[in-house]
Amino acid sequence: MLELLGLTAGYHGGTVLHDLSLSVESGTVHAVIGHNGAGKTTLVHTVAGLTRPSAGCVRVHGRDVTGQPAHRIARAGVGLVPQGRRVFAGLTVAEHLRLAHRPPRRGDTTRPRVWTPERVLELLPRLGERRGNRGADLSGGEQQMLALARALLGSPSVLLLDEPTEGLAPPLVRQVYELVTTLADEGLAVLLVSPSPARAAECARTITVLTSGRLTLRLDGADARRDPAALHAALELAPTAG
Known part of the structure; x- marks a missing residue:
């Protein structure tokens, strides 16, 4: 489980996130949506340890990891699939998988599943063909699958996905969202930054709308699926730049 309490963060003395609180239960997807500049990537980076918060708390299964460096937060069970994929151009798929494989510490009972390269390739067979x-x-879709595979090979209990469908064709977008649902069903707590409110509503238990780094709406995913009007209204009222 991931808990954020009063999280405030930014860059170079400026504040991007303002007193944000949310939680992601194990086995569920919590989607965060908002226009460009809303603070979505800052949120993911702060949880992952790439940006240090100025206030608030980040907890993973009750353990306070606020402000710790990224490698320690990863060891605590947080996996990150960054925006833009960021695979290494000169490394093969097999080399990526070998370098990313980090079994959890012995006795760590918070991980819903221990991932190995073999298990990852069962989930993502196209990568096996491209080892x-x-x-x-690799194509854009294959690079996205590889970025997801790298995150899974840390055997995370919390998975952060920062716009994982950016630049992908519609069939691949559907595949990514199906994988998100599969991973939540296996017990991961998934924090998903999504550019699409409709796609977010399909898979999320909870949806949070950010506007200029502030929470402006929190909605049950089932309610959003039945009646998306409130979700779309929140986005239409939000500024589109910043």
Whole structure:
């Protein structure tokens, strides 16, 4: 489980996130949506340890990891799939998987599943077909699958996905969201930054709308599926730049 309490963060003395609180239960998807500049990526980076908060608390299964460096937060069970994929152009798929594989510490009972390269390739068989190909030779969809595989090989209990469908064709977008649902069903707590309110509503138990770094709406996913009017109204009222 992931808990954020009063989280405030920003860059170079400026504040991007303002007193944000949310939680993600194990086995569920919590989607965060908002226009460009709303603070979605700052939120993910702060949870992952890439940005240090100025106030508030980040807890993973009750353990306070606020302000810890990224490698320690990863060891605590947080996996990150960053926006833009960021695979290594010169490494093969097999090399990516070997370098990313980090079994959890013995006795760690918070992980819903221990992932190995073999298990990852069962979930993402296309990567198995491309094991010998370098990152630069992969399509955008294959690079996204590889970025997801790297995160899973840390056997996370919390998975952060920052716009994982950016630049992908519609069939691949559907595949990514199906994978998100599968991973939540296996017990992961998934924090999903999504550019699409409709897609977010399909898979999320809870949806949070950010506007200029502030929470402006929290909605049950089932309610959003039945009647998306409140969700769309919140986004229409939000500024589109910033």
